[in-house]
Amino acid sequence: MIFIAIDVRELAPPEPMTAILQALSTLPKGDGLRVHHSRQPFPLYEQLTSAGWEYECEKKAEDYFLISIYRQQEKPT
Amino acid sequence: MSLAGLSFNALPPIRLPFRFFITAPIFILLCTGLIAYSGPDLWLGRWQPPMLALVHGFTLGFLTMVMLGALLQLLPVIAGIGIPHPELLAPLTHGLLSVGTLMLLWGFLQFHSSFILAAMWLIAIGLGIYISALFWVLIKHISQGDSLLGFRLAISSLLVVVLLGLALLGRYLGIEWIPPSKHLTNVHALWGLVGWAGILIIAVSYQVIPMFHVAPSFPLIVRRFLTPLIFIGLLLSIALPSYSLPALSLLQGLFALVLLLVIHRRKRKVPDTSIRYWQLGASALLLTSVLFFIPEGIWNEYLDIDKTLLLTALFMYLYLMSIIEGMLLKILPFLSYTHLQQRCLIDFTAMQYIPNMHEFFDKRHGQWLFYSHVISGLILIWVLFQPSYYFIFAIALVLESTGLLVIMLKTMKLYFAVDKKISQAAKDRVEPPTASFKNT
Numbered sequence: 001m002i003f004i005a006i007d008v009r010e011l012a013p014p015e016p017m018t019a020i021l022q023a024l025s026t027l028p029k030g031d032g033l034r035v036h037h038s039r040q041p042f043p044l045y046e047q048l049t050s051a052g053w054e055y056e057c058e059k060k061a062e063d064y065f066l067i068s069i070y071r072q073q074e075k076p077t
Numbered sequence: 078m079s080l081a082g083l084s085f086n087a088l089p090p091i092r093l094p095f096r097f098f099i100t101a102p103i104f105i106l107l108c109t110g111l112i113a114y115s116g117p118d119l120w121l122g123r124w125q126p127p128m129l130a131l132v133h134g135f136t137l138g139f140l141t142m143v144m145l146g147a148l149l150q151l152l153p154v155i156a157g158i159g160i161p162h163p164e165l166l167a168p169l170t171h172g173l174l175s176v177g178t179l180m181l182l183w184g185f186l187q188f189h190s191s192f193i194l195a196a197m198w199l200i201a202i203g204l205g206i207y208i209s210a211l212f213w214v215l216i217k218h219i220s221q222g223d224s225l226l227g228f229r230l231a232i233s234s235l236l237v238v239v240l241l242g243l244a245l246l247g248r249y250l251g252i253e254w255i256p257p258s259k260h261l262t263n264v265h266a267l268w269g270l271v272g273w274a275g276i277l278i279i280a281v282s283y284q285v286i287p288m289f290h291v292a293p294s295f296p297l298i299v300r301r302f303l304t305p306l307i308f309i310g311l312l313l314s315i316a317l318p319s320y321s322l323p324a325l326s327l328l329q330g331l332f333a334l335v336l337l338l339v340i341h342r343r344k345r346k347v348p349d350t351s352i353r354y355w356q357l358g359a360s361a362l363l364l365t366s367v368l369f370f371i372p373e374g375i376w377n378e379y380l381d382i383d384k385t386l387l388l389t390a391l392f393m394y395l396y397l398m399s400i401i402e403g404m405l406l407k408i409l410p411f412l413s414y415t416h417l418q419q420r421c422l423i424d425f426t427a428m429q430y431i432p433n434m435h436e437f438f439d440k441r442h443g444q445w446l447f448y449s450h451v452i453s454g455l456i457l458i459w460v461l462f463q464p465s466y467y468f469i470f471a472i473a474l475v476l477e478s479t480g481l482l483v484i485m486l487k488t489m490k491l492y493f494a495v496d497k498k499i500s501q502a503a504k505d506r507v508e509p510p511t512a513s514f515k516n517t
Contacts, residue, residue, distance in 0.1 A: 012291055012345055014414045014434060021418060025425035039288060042157035043415050044422075046088055051422040063287070063294055 001076040003068065007036040017044060024053070024069065032070035038063045088153040089163035091416045095489055096171050097146025098405060102485070104138025104178070105478035111182070113471040120464035123386055130185040135393065137178040137200070140274055141235075143401050145170065145207060147281075148228075150412050155284045156225060158218050160210040173203025184249075193249050204239050208232055223300035227280025230308045234272025237311075241265040264315055270389070271325060272311050274397050276304050279332055281404070282355075286336070289407055290352060292343035299335050303328065323370070330366030333359045350443035354403020357451065361395030382461055390461055395454045402450060402481065409485060410437035413492040420499055427499045437488050446484060449477040 006023050008016035016037060023033050035041075040057060048055050054075060058066045070076060108131055112119060115127040122128070149167055153159040160166060177199030184192035215229050242265055244254040255261055283300055286292050294300070307328050313321035336359040340352060365388050376384050414434055421427045453473035460470045 010291055010344065012289055013411055014418060017415065017418045021421050021425065021428060024422075025428065038291075039155075040157065043088055043154055043419060045157065046153075047419045047422040053422070 001030060001032050001070060001074065003032045003034040005034045005036065009036055009038040009064070016041065020044060020069075029071075030074060032068055032074070032076065035067040035069065037065045037067055040065055041067070088416070088419070089149055089159060089167065091150070091412055091492065093163055093167040094146035094149045094412065096168070097142050097149070098409065098485055099482070099489070100171065100175055101139045101142040101146075102478040102482040104134055104142065105474060105481075107138065107179075107182070108134040109471050109474045109478065111186075112467055112474070115467075117464035117467050120460060120467065122383065123389070126185050126188070130182040132393075133178065133185070134182050135398075136269060136274075137174065137181070140393075140397060140401060141204075142171075142174065143405060144274065144277055145174070147404065147408060148211070148277075150408070151281065151284075152214070152228070154412075154415070155288070156218065158214050160207075160214055162210075166206055166210050170203045170207040173199045173206075177203055181246075188249075190250050193246055197243055197246050201239065201243055204235065208236050208239070223304075224280045224283045227276055227283070227304040230304050231273055231277035231280060234268050234276060234308070234311065238265060238269040238273055241268065260318070263318070266389075267314055267325075268311055270392060270397070271307065271329070275329070276307055278397070278400050279304055279307075282336060282400075285404070285407075286339055286343075286355070289411075290340070290343045290349070291345040292339050295335060295339055299332075303332060326366050326369040329362055333363040333366065337363075348440075350440065350447050351403045351407040353447055354399050354406070354450075357447075358396045358399035358403070361391050361399065361454075365391045365396065387458070387461055390457055394457055399450060399454075402446070405481070405485070406438065406443050406446070409488050410434060413437050413488055417492070417495055417499070420496075424499075424503060427502065430495055430498045430502065432491070432495065437491055438484070439487075442480070442484050442487075446477065446480045449473065449480055453477050 004023065004027065006019055008019050011019065016035075020033070020035055020041070023035075027033055045055065048069065049072075052072050053069055054072045055070075056068045058068075060066055111127060111131050111134065115131075119125060119127045119131065123132075149160065149163060177196045180192045180199060181196035183189065184196055211228075211232050215225060215232065218225065241255075241261065245262060245265060247254050248257065283295050287294050307325060310321045310325040310328065314325070337356065340355055340359070343352075368384075368388060368391070371384075373384065380387075414431070414437060417427075417431050421431070453470065453476075456466075456470045456473050460467050
């Protein structure tokens with residue numbers, strides 16, 4: 001699976017969510033999205049699973065999170 | 078740390094915080110009526126019944142109302158947690174607190190024991206439900222950082238304020254749970270202003286300033302130790318007020334300085350009314366802290382005004398109210414936008430219906446509200462020196478609270494209009510409009 005990366009760490013809310021939504025809406029089938037974020041986007045998590053997406057979050061530092069998002073049926077191996 | 082696929086369901090419907098927010102300026106309007114009706118005598122001292130009514134109208138009706146509404150949404154956004162059964166508990170707390178506060182104000186003004194008794198029950202149950210729900214959820218998430226520690230301490234402070242407030246009200250009814258003591262009234266006020274409101278604002282600022290303004294995090298030592306130290310200072314204030322009050326004042330001054338520094342170092346230096354509110358609040362807090370250390374002798378020689386009254390007015394109106402009004406201007410459009418964005422994950426085509434963020438909040442209206450708050454704050458200080466000009470403060474307050482109410486109503490109206498449009502579009506896709514044919 002190829003991950004397309006976006007960095008939203010320098011954006012103020014609600015711009016990170018807008019950028020993520022735009023990236024997901026154009027994400028090619030079979031690809032995933034990797035988001036470099038300054039915090040955990042909890043409101044995004046709320047709807048991801050019910051909208052058919054899977055996500056993983058890795059904490060890199062106090063203010064640096066790496067969030068991988070992909071379609072539920074396309075879990076990377 | 079890795080979080081994979083956790084099921085969050087914490088963000089309650091936006092109409093729940095909306096009802097708290099919309100009630101708050103209505104209480105300010107009621108307070109304005111009280112100021113206009115009571116005349117200049119209201120400002121002669123803090124123990125006047127109309128002053129007690131005014132202070133509780135402001136603290137319960139405005140400050141607490143907004144903070145309870147904001148917590149409903151801020152906890153899910155910044156920590157991914159929310160209170161259980163919000164659809165049941167939030168309206169219950171809102172209703173009981175609103176009616177209870179009205180009863181309390183009327184009870185203070187009329188010395189009416191049955192109103193005081195009703196207020197005690199309504200406020201105790203209303204806030205008790207909310208405090209229990211928050212404790213339950215905050216205890217479950219024990220290891221979630223410095224802001225949550227602050228939230229726990231703020232909620233604990235609210236519990237102390239409510240219990241002490243009930244005991245003080247009990248004395249009106251001849252129930253002597255506590256001895257007659259102005260000191261305990263001071264402790265009640267201190268825990269309310271510095272504990273419940275003050276600690277909560279500090280905890281919220283740790284998250285909100287870096288998040289909304291792309292500013293650096295607050296220094297770790299401040300995040301870790303400031304709110305616990307304030308809480309210890311509050312505990313000491315019960316037995317050793319002469320030692321704890323200077324310490325608390327120093328800690329507040331320290332927070333004001335760090336807040337100004339963090340704001341100054343923000344990366345995103347675009348003009349922002351919300352930031353100006355934070356700067357105004359921090360400056361007022363710093364001034365309050367400095368004025369506290371002027372010895373009584375020098376104060377009485379140069380200033381013909383009760384020191385506690387002036388410091389409390391600065392703290393409540395130009396610090397607490399500035400921050401809360403500025404926060405409302407920031408979180409109301411943000412929450413509206415976030416709720417609508419959430420719907421787009423299910424259906425990306427809905428993104429076309431969401432207007433620009435600026436349409437949820439007109440920056441010029443925010444600026445007018447900010448200037449009206451600065452002007453009303455200066456008039457308040459003037460009225461403390463010259464009570465006969467009270468009506469000018471009442472007029473300024475009417476203009477400001479009406480402005481706040483109109484701004485909030487406009488944002489909410491736009492939210493519901495867009496929400497309806499998205500729902501209609503989704504419905505039309507599922508059930509395409511059917512053409513009707515007439516047999517001729």
